[in-house]
Amino acid sequence: MSKLAATDLHFSFDGRPLIAPAGSTVAGALVRNGVSSWRRTRVKGHARGVFCGIGTCFDCLIDVNGERAVRACLRALREGDRLETSSSTGAGPDA
Ligand code: FES
Numbered sequence: 845m846s847k848l849a850a851t852d853l854h855f856s857f858d859g860r861p862l863i864a865p866a867g868s869t870v871a872g873a874l875v876r877n878g879v880s881s882w883r884r885t886r887v888k889g890h891a892r893g894v895f896c897g898i899g900t901c902f903d904c905l906i907d908v909n910g911e912r913a914v915r916a917c918l919r920a921l922r923e924g925d926r927l928e929t930s931s932s933t934g935a936g937p938d939a
Contacts, residue, residue: 857877870906872921898917913932
């Protein structure tokens, strides 16, 4: 079990409580907790998570606090964030 630091943030993914260091992106926080995918492609249902890590591929879309299709690699994790497997198909931020 890892030691908690004063700068750790508490968040959840699909209802599961998790912890990550302050300053993490949403993608980084998920990967750090062993989560590698959080949405499915629209045609074949392939699992997707972080790919480019710089905001250009839109593979990492996730739902954050009810906001749909947020790029996990760009969004800073905040205390109490509720992350959910994305209902987006990956065709863009409004998809
Ligand atoms: S991983 Fe490519 S946009 Fe986030």
